[in-house]
Amino acid sequence: IIVFPELCVTGYTCADIFLQPFFINKAQEALCEIVRESANTDIISIVGLPISVGGSLFNCAVVIGQGKIYGAVPKTHLPNYGEFYEARWFTSGNALQKQTIEICNQTVPIGNLLFASNNVVMGVEICEDLWVPIPPSSYQTLNGANLIANLSASNDMVGKHSYLTSLIKQQSARTLSAYIYASCGYGESTTDVVFGGSSFIAENGSILAEGNRFQMQSYMTIADIDIEKIQAQRLHQTTFTSQTNTPQYQIVDIQLRTDNSNFEINRRFEPYPFIPNDDRTMSERCNEIFSIQVSGFAQRFVASHSKCAVIGISGGLDSTLALLVAVRTMDKLGLSRRNVIGVTMPGFGTTGRTYNNA
Numbered sequence: 493i494i495v496f497p498e499l500c501v502t503g504y505t506c507a508d509i510f511l512q513p514f515f516i517n518k519a520q521e522a523l524c525e526i527v528r529e530s531a532n533t534d535i536i537s538i539v540g541l542p543i544s545v546g547g548s549l550f551n552c553a554v555v556i557g558q559g560k561i562y563g564a565v566p567k568t569h570l571p572n573y574g575e576f577y578e579a580r581w582f583t584s585g586n587a588l589q590k591q592t593i594e595i596c597n598q599t600v601p602i603g604n605l606l607f608a609s610n611n612v613v614m615g616v617e618i619c620e621d622l623w624v625p626i627p628p629s630s631y632q633t634l635n636g637a638n639l640i641a642n643l644s645a646s647n648d649m650v651g652k653h654s655y656l657t658s659l660i661k662q663q664s665a666r667t668l669s670a671y672i673y674a675s676c677g678y679g680e681s682t683t684d685v686v687f688g689g690s691s692f693i694a695e696n697g698s699i700l701a702e703g704n705r706f707q708m709q710s711y712m713t714i715a716d717i718d719i720e721k722i723q724a725q726r727l728h729q730t731t732f733t734s735q736t737n738t739p740q741y742q743i744v745d746i747q748l749r750t751d752n753s754n755f756e757i758n759r760r761f762e763p764y765p766f767i768p769n770d771d772r773t774m775s776e777r778c779n780e781i782f783s784i785q786v787s788g789f790a791q792r793f794v795a796s797h798s799k800c801a802v803i804g805i806s807g808g809l810d811s812t813l814a815l816l817v818a819v820r821t822m823d824k825l826g827l828s829r830r831n832v833i834g835v836t837m838p839g840f841g842t843t844g845r846t847y848n849n850a
Contacts, residue, residue, distance in 0.1 A: 495672045497689075502541055508581070567621060569584070605742050631738045640672065642672065673694075690703070691713040696722060716757055785817045793821060803834050807848075
């Protein structure tokens with residue numbers, strides 16, 4: 493699956509040119525050309541362009557593959573503040589009255605759509621849709637989507653990128669989904685703003701891949717998404733499907749490549765997933781684990797009206813940690829460390845080194 497930026501067929505910064513019928517017709521001709529040229533590939537492509545429906549203009553994402561247009565999804569939330577003027581040209585997808593359109597000599601579904609192939613169910617939202625309190629992707633995932641594509645044209649401002657990163661990580665985590673985000677950069681007019689070309693691929697709160705912004709040529713950000721892992725996580729987190737009263741979505745069948753005989757895994761699987769890589773995170777993790785143990789032991793010590801703690805000391809790591817937890821618990825409760833009694837327990841297999849450690 494390849495995701496392109498918002499309005500990539502025309503460019504995002506066309507302003508009042510969007511209102512020219514000649515321009516809209518040319519955009520549709522360009523889409524038809526893309527459909528023809530990509531007919532012999534086994535890639536699902538998602539491109540953005542303006543589409544006129546019933547006298548209104550919609551900012552749409554169009555899903556195509558193998559010479560077919562599978563569907564069009566209009567943008568729901570149109571930013572009209574600060575440097576954005578989208579409501580000047582476009583109509584919200586909430587106002588859409590039709591369920592199908594004729595484009596490139598094909599009858600194409602439009603509106604609330606999900607695109608499914610085997611165990612992959614994809615939803616689509618556009619830029620600002622992610623920034624609202626309840627993004628469309630939240631409803632899409634509750635209706636079965638496990639992968640979200642976001643076509644964006646988000647300009648760059650100081651501090652915005654770090655917030656966007658956290659937003660994407662959080663949304664993929666809240667929806668237990670994979671999230672593909674592509675924003676316009678190279679080739680987009682700067683006008684009064686600058687587009688750096690942010691791109692992310694996230695999976696349940698983790699960034700799998702991120703592109704380098706401000707490049708002077710086109711580039712791709714690539715990652716492998718583990719759909720089966722997402723499905724397993726949803727089965728485990730039973731509250732995921734507890735919300736009701738969500739909008740209804742039409743399911744559109746798409747054809748994803750199933751022959752993986754020549755497929756090479758680009759994804760790196762961490763051999764030690766529970767051990768942080770950097771020293772700072774490791775220190776924070778260890779302190780957190782230690783504090784949890786101390787807090788739990790302190791609560792139990794007080795509740796049981798205990799007078800002392802007796803620790804069997806073997807000389808190994810486990811009993812050493814237990815001893816440290818007991819000592820720190822006494823400090824936390826304001827009690828004497830003499831209340832901790834260590835007992836060595838040598839046996840026939842105990843070495844001198846282990847005994848001396850104890």
